[in-house]
Amino acid sequence: MMQKLDVEAVRTGDRIALARTISEVENQTREGRLALSGLVSHTGKAHLVGITGSPGTGKSTLVSQLAKEFRNPPPAFTPQKVGILAVDPTSPFSGGAVLGDRVRMRDLAGDEGIFIRSMASRGALGGLSAATAAAAEVLDAAGYGVILIETVGAGQDDVEIVRLAHTTIVVEAPDLGDEVQAIKAGILEIADILVLNKADLPGVARAERALRSALELADATRPFTENSGHHRDQVKTSRIMQKGWRPPLIKTIATSGQGTAELYQAIMAHKQHLMDDKLWDDKNAARLTNELEHHLRENLYGNWQKGIDPDTYQRVLKSVLSHRLSPQQAALDLLKQPK
Amino acid sequence: MMQKLDVEAVRTGDRIALARTISEVENQTREGRLALSGLVSHTGKAHLVGITGSPGTGKSTLVSQLAKEFRNPPPAFTPQKVGILAVDPTSPFSGGAVLGDRVRMRDLAGDEGIFIRSMASRGALGGLSAATAAAAEVLDAAGYGVILIETVGAGQDDVEIVRLAHTTIVVEAPDLGDEVQAIKAGILEIADILVLNKADLPGVARAERALRSALELADATRPFTENSGHHRDQVKTSRIMQKGWRPPLIKTIATSGQGTAELYQAIMAHKQHLMDDKLWDDKNAARLTNELEHHLRENLYGNWQKGIDPDTYQRVLKSVLSHRLSPQQAALDLLKQPK
Numbered sequence: 001m002m003q004k005l006d007v008e009a010v011r012t013g014d015r016i017a018l019a020r021t022i023s024e025v026e027n028q029t030r031e032g033r034l035a036l037s038g039l040v041s042h043t044g045k046a047h048l049v050g051i052t053g054s055p056g057t058g059k060s061t062l063v064s065q066l067a068k069e070f071r072n073p074p075p076a077f078t079p080q081k082v083g084i085l086a087v088d089p090t091s092p093f094s095g096g097a098v099l100g101d102r103v104r105m106r107d108l109a110g111d112e113g114i115f116i117r118s119m120a121s122r123g124a125l126g127g128l129s130a131a132t133a134a135a136a137e138v139l140d141a142a143g144y145g146v147i148l149i150e151t152v153g154a155g156q157d158d159v160e161i162v163r164l165a166h167t168t169i170v171v172e173a174p175d176l177g178d179e180v181q182a183i184k185a186g187i188l189e190i191a192d193i194l195v196l197n198k199a200d201l202p203g204v205a206r207a208e209r210a211l212r213s214a215l216e217l218a219d220a221t222r223p224f225t226e227n228s229g230h231h232r233d234q235v236k237t238s239r240i241m242q243k244g245w246r247p248p249l250i251k252t253i254a255t256s257g258q259g260t261a262e263l264y265q266a267i268m269a270h271k272q273h274l275m276d277d278k279l280w281d282d283k284n285a286a287r288l289t290n291e292l293e294h295h296l297r298e299n300l301y302g303n304w305q306k307g308i309d310p311d312t313y314q315r316v317l318k319s320v321l322s323h324r325l326s327p328q329q330a331a332l333d334l335l336k337q338p339k
Numbered sequence: 340m341m342q343k344l345d346v347e348a349v350r351t352g353d354r355i356a357l358a359r360t361i362s363e364v365e366n367q368t369r370e371g372r373l374a375l376s377g378l379v380s381h382t383g384k385a386h387l388v389g390i391t392g393s394p395g396t397g398k399s400t401l402v403s404q405l406a407k408e409f410r411n412p413p414p415a416f417t418p419q420k421v422g423i424l425a426v427d428p429t430s431p432f433s434g435g436a437v438l439g440d441r442v443r444m445r446d447l448a449g450d451e452g453i454f455i456r457s458m459a460s461r462g463a464l465g466g467l468s469a470a471t472a473a474a475a476e477v478l479d480a481a482g483y484g485v486i487l488i489e490t491v492g493a494g495q496d497d498v499e500i501v502r503l504a505h506t507t508i509v510v511e512a513p514d515l516g517d518e519v520q521a522i523k524a525g526i527l528e529i530a531d532i533l534v535l536n537k538a539d540l541p542g543v544a545r546a547e548r549a550l551r552s553a554l555e556l557a558d559a560t561r562p563f564t565e566n567s568g569h570h571r572d573q574v575k576t577s578r579i580m581q582k583g584w585r586p587p588l589i590k591t592i593a594t595s596g597q598g599t600a601e602l603y604q605a606i607m608a609h610k611q612h613l614m615d616d617k618l619w620d621d622k623n624a625a626r627l628t629n630e631l632e633h634h635l636r637e638n639l640y641g642n643w644q645k646g647i648d649p650d651t652y653q654r655v656l657k658s659v660l661s662h663r664l665s666p667q668q669a670a671l672d673l674l675k676q677p678k
Contacts, residue, residue, distance in 0.1 A: 036665040044662045054394070134667070285660050292659055293640075295670030300639045303674070320631055321624050323383045326375040328473070331634030335642070 007038035039141035046140035050165030069264035080145030346377035378480035385479035389504030419484030
């Protein structure tokens with residue numbers, strides 16, 4: 001048996017214990033699960049902030065600057081320990097596509113109050129967002145007051161990961177083309193805060209106009225409640241109504257730090273809004289319910305795989321591969337088989 | 340009971356029956372499943388061609404031009420009926436983000452040999468690629484010789500959908516920024532054919548150099564076989580070794596049709612390559628196995644949901660929401676409950 005993970009060391013700020021626990025959790029080991037059970041009573045305090053947007057918008061630089069804001073906030077606020085989870089669902093193969101981003105984050109490495117972790121796709125649909133959620137729980141229990149979850153890309157995966165967050169920031173940049181603006185309508189609908197980064201580039205005025213129009217449109221169509229991908233039947237709380245919150249548009253130049261203090265203030269204002277309207281607990285509940293369902297699904301399939309007779313499976317699979325049986329029907333047939 | 344879908348009408352080219360069958364299949368109704376069972380013996384002939392790439396690369400225009408090439412090929416080739424599945428995983432909410440693309444496709448609408456269908460995200464992880472696979476099967480059985488599957492974005496979802504295809508085309512464009520090139524390393528690894536569209540824009544020479552470097556890198560690291568997202572344990576055939584195929588880079592200007600004939604030839608060359616090396620059947624097998632697993636997972640969870648005592652579920656969920664039990668442990672506890 002592996003050495004038991006030191007839950008108390010994680011709690012008291014041991015970075016090596018923290019890194020090791022996140023690894024075990026990410027790899028879904030028994031040790032990781034037991035560590036989470038030991039840590040779970042200390043969770044529920046961290047502010048999860050999701051940052052998403054297309055490649056080229058300068059997200060990573062913005063995240064670095066934001067981390068500094070949380071470390072050295074204006075006088076009215078308390079400095080927080082900052083966890084950064086950099087999630088890359090776009091590279092299931094090489095896993096190293098965001099190397100440049102990691103390099104840029106090195107300027108944060110000297111600060112013991114910042115913990116950075118890259119989460120690469122593990123190939124399993126939904127697995128990445130579950131691993132990210134669990135890593136966030138470990139950081140939460142370890143006293144990281146804010147966890148910045150940065151995702152690359154603009155697909156369903158990002159939406160799933162961003163749903164973990166209490167506060168979702170969508171980053172845009174000028175001159176990514178008109179088509180981008182149109183296509184991002186869906187992404188804008190999930191934005192609590194919209195950032196127009198690279199505000200020193202030409203075309204910023206035009207981009208700002210386009211984004212303000214898109215925000216108005218998104219605001220008009222913003223659903224009151226919305227079904228989570230995982231919980232169509234049981235739980236309908238994933239998208240929480242945000243009465244009274246109109247997503248602000250903040251212009252930043254992350255490379256120089258311009259506008260990032262304003263962004264920090266907007267994030268804190270959104271947190272306050274969530275607290276005031278009891279939405280904070282609702283968001284936590286939606287996230288945890290999603291996680292529970294994910295693990296139920298994984299375990300159900302894993303258990304079934306262990307129980308099925310391999311010959312039976314191969315026989316049915318062969319019928320599918322020879323176009324005698326549709327995959328849909330084959331699944332029903334297999335589940336009627338005695339195990 | 341609903342009226343039975345007319346499988347024979349689908350087979351003999353009735354477009355209304357075809358559209359209706361795809362809808363039922365997409366909505367995962369019993370009628371749709373029965374129709375697929377009736378059609379499955381007629382599948383296995385269509386060439387599935389996936390087209391992916393970032394917003395702004397002009398994919399939709401390229402797909403329209405490609406459809407025309409397949410309808411009016413050079414003398415050595417046979418014209419094919421063309422199915423187009425336009426898949427948008429980026430907009431789980433509004434579903435209307437690719438409206439502009441649909442409008443552009445209207446110039447194909449006069450041709451009875453072209454069938455266009457938009458597939459929007461249904462909110463369920465993995466559900467979109469399963470729905471797309473099933474729609475492709477219906478088109479296959481209906482005699483559509485080539486099915487162009489166009490996806491928006493660059494996330495894991497696209498990778499999943501693109502894995503359906505026999506031939507994967509990755510579309511790039513000049514001036515999308517250096518970061519894009521770097522981040523797309525993972526996507527390039529899945530390209531059978533790389534297209535540099537908008538080849539009339541400035542920066543095309545620089546983009547071409549960058550893409551050729553990236554292709555060489557991808558070629559060097561291209562895995563021989565690779566685990567499918569759905570089949571880590573049972574099936575490892577999703578990524579088929581492509582010995583002897585070096586992805587060509589083709590420059591196009593889709594708006595004027597320049598280069599699309601060459602792209603057509605490259606697609607047909609890749610098909611021949613797949614046939615010669617028996618990879619065609621392997622790709623079909625990987626796709627069908629993925630589909631089977633998807634339906635197994637969905638059914639297992641659906642059945643479990645029906646069987647669980649709601650009070651038990653709520654009690655365990657409450658422990659999770661109050662941070663007394665981790666979602667991981669809660670799933671194990673629930674699965675030990677008698678149903």
